[in-house]
Amino acid sequence: MDERRALGFGLSAVLLWSTVATAFKLTLAELTPIQMLTVASAVSGCVLLGICALQGKLNQVVNTFLANPWYYLLLGLINPLAYYLILFKAYSLLPASQAQAINYSWAITLTLMAAVFLGQTIRKQDWIACALSYFGVVVIATKGDILAMQFDSPLGVGLALLSTLLWAGYWILNTKNQADPVVGVLLGFLVATPLAFVLSYYEGAQWQHISLQGWAAVTYVGLFEMGITFVLWLSALKLTQNTARISNLIFASPFISLILLATIIGEAIHPTTLIGLIFIMLGLLVQQMKQKKTLPTLNEG
Numbered sequence: 434m435d436e437r438r439a440l441g442f443g444l445s446a447v448l449l450w451s452t453v454a455t456a457f458k459l460t461l462a463e464l465t466p467i468q469m470l471t472v473a474s475a476v477s478g479c480v481l482l483g484i485c486a487l488q489g490k491l492n493q494v495v496n497t498f499l500a501n502p503w504y505y506l507l508l509g510l511i512n513p514l515a516y517y518l519i520l521f522k523a524y525s526l527l528p529a530s531q532a533q534a535i536n537y538s539w540a541i542t543l544t545l546m547a548a549v550f551l552g553q554t555i556r557k558q559d560w561i562a563c564a565l566s567y568f569g570v571v572v573i574a575t576k577g578d579i580l581a582m583q584f585d586s587p588l589g590v591g592l593a594l595l596s597t598l599l600w601a602g603y604w605i606l607n608t609k610n611q612a613d614p615v616v617g618v619l620l621g622f623l624v625a626t627p628l629a630f631v632l633s634y635y636e637g638a639q640w641q642h643i644s645l646q647g648w649a650a651v652t653y654v655g656l657f658e659m660g661i662t663f664v665l666w667l668s669a670l671k672l673t674q675n676t677a678r679i680s681n682l683i684f685a686s687p688f689i690s691l692i693l694l695a696t697i698i699g700e701a702i703h704p705t706t707l708i709g710l711i712f713i714m715l716g717l718l719v720q721q722m723k724q725k726k727t728l729p730t731l732n733e734g
Contacts, residue, residue: 443669443679451689453658454533463647466521471629476655478622509624512603520596526589534710535593541566543601562720569712577705
């Protein structure tokens, strides 16, 4: 029964994550990246507060923060504040299909950073995985014209790659975190949301022009990119006796996402984006071969 529930939670998370690239683009049509971060963070924080209340964990929130305030301030500054602000900006500069595909290389970045900061050994297959995935990134960024090395948006590609560094760095910092994971993520939003409001005020953000569709899209992002889906994924990993089987579900997400981008917002998917994404996925598959469970397996961001 637990395995069936784990599979249900895992599939639900993957399907929801598959929709967020489309939601990002719909939201960015009306909101700036800072506005998007502000509203989505506020929504996600409220949702996670509600989940903590239902799970009887509210009494842990203040005590957990006070036990190591500077640590949780740093985590909140990295994720969600810096990570999502940079990711949303990358989505505003690139086709969503390119941005989400490049973002999937974060797991490779995590392997390299774990070797530097945690002293973990990089295996031969990790180097092969890195080569495959970053070759895929180059294919996507150059639209297949690898020798010319010309990018439609060098800044967008750079920001998408920077987001993978931030996301990987966040989880490396989390390896020593003994707190309840939902409480830990909630604290990040409690730190970041007020700062996001300050940034949006400094930017001179205008809110009155946003349509009902814009508000619905950004609320959806807060619910299903940052909030509920994270808890579904954690629940799946907690219930299962076969972590690899649940983790491998994530490989379907980027391809479902491309279909949704093409059908819902009519984005033209460049053939080289699909080719590059296949290389990235191959790299991730190679990386997972007999991999020891030393770091968390989570979403794309």
